[in-house]
Structure formats: C-alpha cells, structure tokens
Amino acid sequence: MKLTSLTLAAALFGGAALAGEVGPKEVAFTEDGAIEASLTGTAGDAANGAIIMGTKSKGNCVACHEITALADVPFHGEVGPLMDGAGDRWTEAELRGLVANAKMTFEGTMMPAFYKMDGFIRPGDAYTGKAPTEALTPILTAQEIEDVVAFLVTLKDE
C-alpha cells in the first residue's frame, strides 16, 4: 500500500522538485528576470557546472556561446554572445534567472529555457522525435542550474 501511494505521489509531482527544492513552476522571477534565492539551498559546484555547459546532452551552452574558459571543449558556436566576463556583467541572481529561463530577461530570445517543463509546442521525448510518454522534466535539474550559475560567476574579465 505504502509503495502504491509513493508511486502515485511521484506521478502527480512528476518532474517536480525534490524536497526542499524550488520546482520549475514555483520559481519566483523578479521583474527583470532574476531569481534571488537558490533553487536548492545547496551551494553550486562550479567544476560540475563547467562540465554541464560543455556536454551535449546537458547544457550544451557551447553550441551557441564561445567560452574561453572551456577552450578544451571542441567547437563553440556564435549564436549567442561571448560568455567571457558574464560574472562581471550579471549578478548571481540574474545569472540564475538567465539559465533557468532567459526569456524572462530577454523577451523572445533564442536561448532555450533550461528549467521549464510545460507550455511547449509539440514537445518531444528528448531527441527521439517522438511524442513524450511521460511528463517532461526540465533540461537541467535544480542542482545542475546552481552548478552552472556557480561556474558563471567565476567568469571575470580580470
């Protein structure tokens, strides 16, 4: 019995946050698109954030951005701005907002939202081209967002 209700709860809150996390639908953006509070309460791991940014199945940020600090990852794109110095240009809260959903900062931007799970047109099951069979999960988890933000704040020009 206990198992069944657990499974049910998991289904109901599919894709939602773990205990103590801010889920994709509960995120509070400021008027300018920043997120003041940590999504997890656990400090981000900058080294892991760097890996996520360069990994195709994760953030794949290098697909669109050139980042000198990730020069060992091959092929950086030119669709978005050069990321160097992002930690000077933006506060941690602003960076958290940009990674979670950049459309709250730049209306209509091409940059995908990494912490969003509904409101899509013809969403698919990852890169299979097929309709999803379960509720979508955000592209990055709450902690992965925190990790990426922790790396971005280290991108200083000097």
Place this chain on the structure above:
Amino acid sequence: PAMADESASLVVNGEIDMVTRTAAPAHISDVMDEINSGWLYRSDETQALQTDDFDNPGMIFVDQALETWDQVDGSEGKSCASCHDDVEGSMAGVRAVYPKWNETAGEVRTLAHQINDCRENQMGAEKWKYTGGKMTAMEALISVQSRGMPVNVAIDGPAQATWEKGKEMYYTRTGQLELSCANCHEDNYGNMIRADHLSQGQINGFPVYRLKNTKLNNAHARFKGCVRDTRAETYKPGGSDFVALELYVASRGNGLSVEAPSVRN
C-alpha cells in the same frame, strides 16, 4: 571544422552555371536581401565534390534511377518510359516548379507524391517509401533534368492557403528548446552552431547526398531531423504538414538554381 568559402561560384561539369546567391524573392524581402544556396556554407572539399558529376556520389543513384525509369512494374505492365518517353525531354523544368498545385487532386503535391501517384494509379505498382532509396533516386533523376534552371514555385492562387500554413510552421517555435526554422536559418545563417555552419536551409539542392549517411536524402527527411533537434515531436514525411512546409521553404529559394543532387556533410 573547415570553413567554407562563401564567395565561391559553382559551375558543374564546366558548363552549368549555378546561381548560388541572388536577390531575395519579393515575399521575403522584408526579412532578407539575398538568398544563398546551402552549397556556399560547406567546406572547400565538400564544395568541390559537387563541381563534377564524376566526383558527385549522388550521381550513382541517378544512374540507378535511369534504369528504373525503363523497368516495367505493376499490374498494368508499364514503366515510366511507357508514358513519359525520354526523361531528358519529358522532365525538363519539372523539379523547378514543385511542390505544385494539382487540379485533379485538389491539393498541393510534392514531386515524390506525384511519382507515387503514377506508380499507384498509372502503373498499378506499389508505392515507394516516401524517404526511401528508390524514391530519392527517382527524385534526383527528375531534378537533374532541371539543373541550372531557377526554382520558381507558385505561391498564389489555389496554392496560397498551403503556402500560408507552411509559413506559419516556419516561424513556430517548437519543442522543448523552443526553436523555429527562422531562429536558425533566417536569424543565424553564416553563424556556427556547435560544429555546424548554418546555412539558410534552402532546398534547391534536394535531394542531397550526405557524406554523413552516404545516401540521398529528400527534403522531408532533412526537415524531420531539424524538428527533432528542437526536442520536438516531428511531423510525418509525406504528410500534409511537411508538404506545406516544403512549399514555403522552396518559395524562399525562388531564383536559386536547381542543384540536385547536391553534396553536403
């Protein structure tokens, strides 16, 4: 990746002068001034493969389709040649105006649909798989008869509603990445997206031979791949959605030369 020479000019077999850059057609002149063939965005080596039919791997499939052209198939005991004689004569100019409104059927048809219609209803033969090898080869053979001619699909009259639908699709941001065709091929052509040099996503070169999968690929197969890459549920190749999208995308290339079979990575 090797960068492309975007200023190169394409002459095939030393005799067919291809228009690879020209003024944008009126219906998109509000968003871009010039339209460019995807050939311009490929590496020097890939570009070179398309300048001579002996080097173009896509031509092997054209030769195969030339044999198919004469082969009797189906319950009526007919081949394509039974009704259309020499492909050089009967199919010259056809590729350039497809997709095209078909009055009898009351719908816009792609070249592949027309081929299957003849197989089914004129020959009593089985339809070919829309993105299959027999189909792409035959599309290529028919397209070769129009090489160098300007793409000139009609977007008005009875085709207009389909064209409008295709236009809407082109600008719709699909999938979990929320990207439209325009995000990549209108706003960012010339830019690198990871290891890929983005072109305008034109289809004047289709079907294209891809070095990546070593076969000919038709436009719907390519569309499917691009839609999938937005983390979206794709549309069905040959279905009415992709027909509309093909008409719209083809119309953005009105004025570029028919190049098929072109070579891509």
